[in-house]
Structures are given as C-alpha cells and as structure tokens.
Amino acid sequence: MNRRLLLVSNSTLHGGGYLDHCQQQIKDFFGEDVKRILFIPYALHDRDAYAKTAKQKFKSLGYEVDSIHEAASPVDAVRKAQGIFIGGGNTFRLLKTLYDQNLVLEIRKRVLEDGVPYMGSSAGTNVATISINTTNDMPIVYPPSLKSIGLVPFNINPHYLDPDGNSKHMGETREQRILQFHEEPDTPCVLGLREGSMLVVEGSKATLLGTTNARLFVRGKPATEHEPGADFSFLLNDSSP
Amino acid sequence: MNRRLLLVSNSTLHGGGYLDHCQQQIKDFFGEDVKRILFIPYALHDRDAYAKTAKQKFKSLGYEVDSIHEAASPVDAVRKAQGIFIGGGNTFRLLKTLYDQNLVLEIRKRVLEDGVPYMGSSAGTNVATISINTTNDMPIVYPPSLKSIGLVPFNINPHYLDPDGNSKHMGETREQRILQFHEEPDTPCVLGLREGSMLVVEGSKATLLGTTNARLFVRGKPATEHEPGADFSFLLNDSSP
Ligand SMILES: [Ca+2]
C-alpha cells in the first residue's frame, strides 16, 4: 500500500502563524512533484475566508491551492487531485459534509489505491482515522455515522492536553475521556497528539514528528509516552496490538 | 404544564463531596412527598458503584434510591417512579442507552404529563434538554439521534467554562464552540451553566439558582450574563426568543 499521510495535531501553535510550526514537514511531504493541492474547508463556516488563509500559506511554500467549495463537482475535484489537505474546525460539521457530498469513499480510494498524498490538521486528522469517536469537538450537527475515511485503523486525539493540576474545573480530563472510550468493547488504540506534534505515514511506516511527545492509549493497558522520532508502524497493522 | 425540573451543571464542586453544593436545592425540590427516587446511572460504566454513591448521598437527605439498572423492566421502573434523577458521566453513552432501553419518550411522558419531578446533573442535564448538541463530552458511542428527552425547548451547556487567558492551548474555547453551533441554521438558545449553578423549572417558571452566574447565548446576538435568581421563564416559551 503506497499510502502517504501527514496528520497534524493543530493548525496553529501558540505564538506562531497558520501552519508555521509544520511548514518544513509540509514541504518534505508534498515535495516537488505535487504542484496543486485540493483544500477542503468544510470544518469552518466561512469557507471563502478559510480558503484564502490556506491559499496564502501554501503559496508561500510553493504550492497552488484549489478549494473544493469552489469546484463545480466536489467528487470530480477529488478524482483529479494531486494532493489533498483537510483543515481543522468542527469535526462533526466536517464529517457530515464529507458524507453529504459523497466524498468519504472517494477520498479513501484516492489515497489508499492511487497513493494521493493526504494532509490533515486537527479535525482533518480526526476524519483521516477510523472514526471521529475521539474528537474534542462539540456535536453541533449529526453526521450519518462516526466512522470516517479510515486511512489508518486506529484513533487519534488531536490537541492532546495534559491535566492541569491547578484547575478547579470538574469536567473530565482528556485522559479520562479517552479511558471512557476504552470502557466500550472492541475500541481501537488512541494516539494522543499534543499540539506541536504530527504523524507521518509512508506506506506501512508511521513516525512521530514535531516538538512534543505523544501519549498512546491501548485498551486495557497503561498509557505510554513516546518522543519525536518514535516508530508507530505497529499501529498500522492492527487496531488493537 | 405541571413540569418540575432541577437541572444541575455539575455533580461535584471543587473541594466538596458528591452533590454537596446542591443538597439544599435537592431537598427543596423533591420535598417531603417523594420518598423514593429512581436513579439512572447509564452515563458511567460502573453502574453498581455509581448507584452506591447516589444511594448514600440521597439516604443522607432522607430519600431512598432505586437504581434502574437493578430493575427487571426499566420501562416499568419509570412508569412507577415518584421522582427521577439522571446522573452525569458521558452524555453519548447515556443517551444511547436511554434509546436502547426505550426510555426517552417514557421519561418525557412521565415528567410532562404526570408531573414526576426530574433532576439531572451534568450529562443528566444535557439529556433533559431538546438535544445533546451542546454537550462537552467525547462521542465514544453513536446514539440513534442527538435529540434528547426535550423537557425544555432549548440547550444547556453544563460545566460552562470561561476562556483561560494564560492558556497556550489552541483548541476552541467553550464560547467559540457554542458560537459554531449557532452558525448552523435554526439552532435554539444555549444556557451556559457554570459549575455551582443550576436551573429550577416549576411549570412555566424557570429560575437560576446556585452561586455562579450563567451565560446565555441567543443565536445572532451577543452573549449575556445572568446572576443567581435570574428569571429564565422566557426560554420556556420559545427556543429562539
Ligand atoms: Ca476543533
């Protein structure tokens, strides 16, 4: 399988600009063969403004961006894409729109069968995985399923957040939420990607990149910490290793 | 409509014990006519432990608790209940179980037609409203709908949280999440109940109780702050005043 994925935790790192913290990885990932990237802005309400932001940033990195919301046929746009980037926002809105536009299977096919490189950020990373069961977003709309594009057989929790020992807030911590997911039967691994980190997948090899550690949750086992450079290829073989 | 509701933001306030911060309101609400309360523990995985916690607390306030998970027929248990309390945990798991057990309409009928007093806390407050679109919880399971019991025609966001100016985390603030909900068409009001606050509904009168302000989001208007004692009866007339 010549699958190629760049799954980024967050679009903007505190103090930086849009996609600044991963721009070198973006250039390494799309390389010089890809000239135009298809941008999918469905996670945000103002698609025009979002597309403008993406176009400016990718232009500065040497890529032209076409936004799918300006295409006559979104399905055709995916069929012709040299590369795909799905941006962050609300994961429920994003996934529902992908289903409404019949794009879930189309993107899956292009990436897994044709090897089209796929980049996701935040919500765009959630929908690349097996399901959006571990999104942080509010369920503002009801998608026809929580199953998503399924480019990898596990879940990711983007913007992974450590508990704040000083907080007096009594809502569940992120870790508690993921452990609740694992109380359900047959639930796959969850890779908690802290802001600043990203997972790159080249075929059957998965590697952690960026500046922060990732936290891996395997159902029924204690969570483990992994440093940038860590090899996560085993997650690609089976959703519950 | 002789509807009676006590909708609490949070089960435990920082530094206190389970339901300590609202125990006077619980006694005022269930009063002396109710002797036994039906507890619904579906939001947490360990129902036995959860029922034990609830039984102990309500016993100390003078009420016996029957947990629905120990009943031969959950539907019959609701039909016979003198009072109902749904506890917090994961809202998606809770709502899915209510649907799986055919309890959504049954509870609605008992509360709206028979005047059975209903108390909810956190997830139990979310499911009392028109939908769970404004829960904070992770979608660990997929309920057949986000529509919920519908005892009031608006949404509540429990554990409402103000932005933390010192945080470097780039995930959406709570307010940003609710504003994203209101970008969707025909979305009802959202009452943000901070920890420490609760809404009591007696027929067509709704009043804020507790120790913290609530923040009200009306689609297309600036959010407003309301102090304990505030009259929210207007929210009962129409979901979008
Ligand atoms: Ca988001």
Ligand SMILES: [Ca+2]
């Ligand atoms: Ca919860």
